[in-house]
Amino acid sequence: MEAYLDNSATTWCTEHVRDVVVKTMMEDYGNPSSKHTKGMEAEKYLRESREIIAKTLKVNEKEIFFTSGGTESDNWALIGTAMANRRAGKHIITTAIEHAAVLQPMLYLQEQGFEVTFLPVDETGLISLEDLKEALREDTILVSIMYVNNEVGAREPVEEAAELVHRLAPKAWFHTDAIQAYGKYQIRPKKAGIDLLSVSGHKIHGPKGSGFLYINEKVKIHPLILGGGQQKGMRSGTDNVPGIAGLGAAAADCYKDFEEKQKKLRALRNYFIEEVEKLPDIQVNGPKEEEKAAPQIVSVSFRGVRSEVLLHALEERGIYVSSGSACSSNKKLPVSAVLKEIHLESDLLDSTLRFSFCNETTKEELDYCLENLKELLPVLRKYARH
Numbered sequence: 119m120e121a122y123l124d125n126s127a128t129t130w131c132t133e134h135v136r137d138v139v140v141k142t143m144m145e146d147y148g149n150p151s152s153k154h155t156k157g158m159e160a161e162k163y164l165r166e167s168r169e170i171i172a173k174t175l176k177v178n179e180k181e182i183f184f185t186s187g188g189t190e191s192d193n194w195a196l197i198g199t200a201m202a203n204r205r206a207g208k209h210i211i212t213t214a215i216e217h218a219a220v221l222q223p224m225l226y227l228q229e230q231g232f233e234v235t236f237l238p239v240d241e242t243g244l245i246s247l248e249d250l251k252e253a254l255r256e257d258t259i260l261v262s263i264m265y266v267n268n269e270v271g272a273r274e275p276v277e278e279a280a281e282l283v284h285r286l287a288p289k290a291w292f293h294t295d296a297i298q299a300y301g302k303y304q305i306r307p308k309k310a311g312i313d314l315l316s317v318s319g320h321k322i323h324g325p326k327g328s329g330f331l332y333i334n335e336k337v338k339i340h341p342l343i344l345g346g347g348q349q350k351g352m353r354s355g356t357d358n359v360p361g362i363a364g365l366g367a368a369a370a371d372c373y374k375d376f377e378e379k380q381k382k383l384r385a386l387r388n389y390f391i392e393e394v395e396k397l398p399d400i401q402v403n404g405p406k407e408e409e410k411a412a413p414q415i416v417s418v419s420f421r422g423v424r425s426e427v428l429l430h431a432l433e434e435r436g437i438y439v440s441s442g443s444a445c446s447s448n449k450k451l452p453v454s455a456v457l458k459e460i461h462l463e464s465d466l467l468d469s470t471l472r473f474s475f476c477n478e479t480t481k482e483e484l485d486y487c488l489e490n491l492k493e494l495l496p497v498l499r500k501y502a503r504h
Contacts, residue, residue: 120436121483126474167366187329188297188318192219195314198339207257242405243272258287265299270404271415280311301372324368328361383413419466
């Protein structure tokens with residue numbers, strides 16, 4: 119049996135997405151900037167995907183811009199907005215547990231003369247609205263707070279944070295990295311006060327190399343990629359028609375029968391937590407309350423076993439999980455900054471795995487994983503002691 123429980127790293131493409139992508143590569147392969155029929159056929163896919171995505175967010179179609187994925191969307195939102203608004207101020211706020219696609223641009227902006235405040239989080243990974251309130255200043259121009267943390271699943275109080283920002287720092291724009299949230303929540307940027315929102319296609323069963331950035335039409339932002347003037351001059355480069363078409367198909371799919379899917383995901387998460395907590399010497403990290411925790415992510419620390427050892431032991435049995443963010447977990451890097459920020463005990467920092475689910479995950483897969491954890495942990499702990 120095989121159990122793929124690393125859906126926060128990536129998801130497989132659905133048959134619907136695959137078929138759309140193949141069609142745009144083999145049949146409707148024109149350049150959407152071309153004026154002939156082939157170009158118009160290709161351009162239709164862009165228009166339809168933009169319409170689909172805009173409807174899922176209840177925003178204007180002209181506010182959706184296609185990118186190469188979450189990293190580009192985050193970089194553009196932060197660097198483009200900061201540079202366009204620097205005359206109004208140079209103070210930016212973010213959290214200490216953002217994905218590298220946000221943290222690295224923030225460090226870059228510091229080098230360019232911006233001042234960045236990093237908000238701490240509590241032991242569950244949640245920011246304090248009081249800390250945000252105290253950090254806001256007259257010269258604050260940008261605040262970026264992730265919707266869902268990719269390692270421990272903390273669902274940040276984004277709507278409340280956006281309200282504070284717009285009330286106390288009227289010159290500031292509010293961005294959220296929604297890469298682990300889109301498709302898992304009904305997000306309404308206009309209602310929530312979100313000015314910029316980043317999404318990646320391969321987290322929702324779309325193609326890798328696809329994504330989008332929602333930009334409220336009032337936001338002042340500079341483009342990062344210059345060239346042929348595609349997407350109204352905001353994001354130049356030949357449009358990735360297969361990726362964009364696949365992204366639109368995936369967006370439509372993930373919001374179909376949405377409530378039913380979320381109910382299933384919640385049930386899987388609750389079941390897995392209930393069963394894994396029966397194992398000795400383990401700790402589930404992140405918020406316990408459903409309204410504060412994403413439905414698809416469970417972080418578990420296994421005392422006395424190195425995460426890399428347990429990960430590969432599970433892999434040998436066809437069970438695939440993660441020891442952290444997939445963008446860095448395959449490199450020899452220090453222990454997760456997120457786990458440090460939630461003040462995880464030192465002996466658990468290198469003993470933590472992330473289990474992440476999708477709507478296709480089955481209870482049988484979870485049971486298979488749990489059975490193998492029950493078998494492997496005593497053996498690996500005994501080996502570690504020697």
